[in-house]
Amino acid sequence: MKTALTIAGSDSGGGAGIQADLKTFSAHGVFGMSVITAVTAQNTMEVRSVQAIDTGIITDQIAAIFEDIHVDAVKIGMLGSKEIVETVAASLNTFLPAIVILDPVMISKSGHHLLDEKAVSALKTELLPLATLVTPNVPEAEVLTGLSIRTKQDFYEACISIKELGAKAVLLKGGHSAGNPNDLFYDGTDFFWIKGERIHTKNTHGTGCTLSSAITSNLANGLPLRQSIEQAKTYISEAIRNSFSLGKGHGPVHHFYSFSKEERSDLI
Ligand SMILES: Nc1ncnc2c1ncn2[C@@H]1O[C@H](COP(=O)(O)OP(=O)(O)O)[C@@H](O)[C@H]1O
Numbered sequence: 001m002k003t004a005l006t007i008a009g010s011d012s013g014g015g016a017g018i019q020a021d022l023k024t025f026s027a028h029g030v031f032g033m034s035v036i037t038a039v040t041a042q043n044t045m046e047v048r049s050v051q052a053i054d055t056g057i058i059t060d061q062i063a064a065i066f067e068d069i070h071v072d073a074v075k076i077g078m079l080g081s082k083e084i085v086e087t088v089a090a091s092l093n094t095f096l097p098a099i100v101i102l103d104p105v106m107i108s109k110s111g112h113h114l115l116d117e118k119a120v121s122a123l124k125t126e127l128l129p130l131a132t133l134v135t136p137n138v139p140e141a142e143v144l145t146g147l148s149i150r151t152k153q154d155f156y157e158a159c160i161s162i163k164e165l166g167a168k169a170v171l172l173k174g175g176h177s178a179g180n181p182n183d184l185f186y187d188g189t190d191f192f193w194i195k196g197e198r199i200h201t202k203n204t205h206g207t208g209c210t211l212s213s214a215i216t217s218n219l220a221n222g223l224p225l226r227q228s229i230e231q232a233k234t235y236i237s238e239a240i241r242n243s244f245s246l247g248k249g250h251g252p253v254h255h256f257y258s259f260s261k262e263e264r265s266d267l268i
């Protein structure tokens with residue numbers, strides 16, 4: 001059984017964060033583990049309050065896992081503060097996981113800031129260089145680069161700029177752009193577009209968390225990076241297509257087993 005670890009915030013409403021990540025890992029036949037960085041009191045409409053977790057127990061959670069269990073891939077989501085960014089970077093520098101997918105979570109679908117402004121520069125200097133792949137959405141890529149991203153050309157320029165910050169590869173997600181949600185990949189050599197068709201729904205809570213966790217799962221299962229991203233795009237598109245109204249705000253995407261029973265037994 002392959003393993004994946006999510007280092008992220010808890011979403012009490014279950015649509016995003018740690019909860020979405022673990023559902024995605026399970027749906028891919030990967031054994032999921034979690035390090036909680038913050039607890040949010042959240043539902044489909046709002047983030048009411050956030051409690052950051054003490055850095056000492058974040059360090060302990062990471063060490064407890066790595067000192068006992070082999071981790072095939074790590075996904076990083078909400079970190080909240082500069083101190084937590086630095087704590088997670090220090091632990092990753094100790095345990096040096098082979099695969100790190102960084103989703104630079106900054107603002108929730110409901111509009112709540114999930115990362116302090118002071119944390120952005122630490123994220124850029126300390127965490128991006130450790131990432132196998134970083135998966136910003138357009139507003140996050142604008143914060144990381146200082147660019148305004150509207151046109152296709154802007155997507156290319158933003159990817160180049162984020163790659164220069166030290167990540168091995170970038171997937172700039174197009175969910176927030178007008179038109180079809182096409183995502184652009186860049187690894188310093190090749191660009192390729194991962195094309196999508198816009199699904200008209202307000203139930204998109206957890207899309208970014210789910211996409212990055214699906215990529216993490218595919219990499220943990222041994223797929224190459226490009227195939228991991230393409231299959232994850234299929235997974236998130238189906239998950240959005242099957243999303244449902246739960247609560248009064250942005251409902252969650254639907255997680256499902258993306259492989260047959262036979263394939264599933266091969267993974268165990
Ligand atoms: N309405 C939609 N229809 C189809 N795909 C979408 C839609 N919204 C987002 N996506 C896709 O979901 C993934 C997450 O993207 P995005 O919503 O931009 O990220 P985030 O959740 O971090 O804001 C991307 O692959 C994006 O293209």
Ligand SMILES: Cc1ncc(COP(=O)(O)O)c(N)n1
Pocket residue numbers: 008009010011016017018040042077078105107108109110114204205206207208209
């Ligand atoms: C704990 C946590 N992590 C991440 C997100 C972002 O997800 P979304 O952009 O879909 O609100 C969130 N809302 N809560």
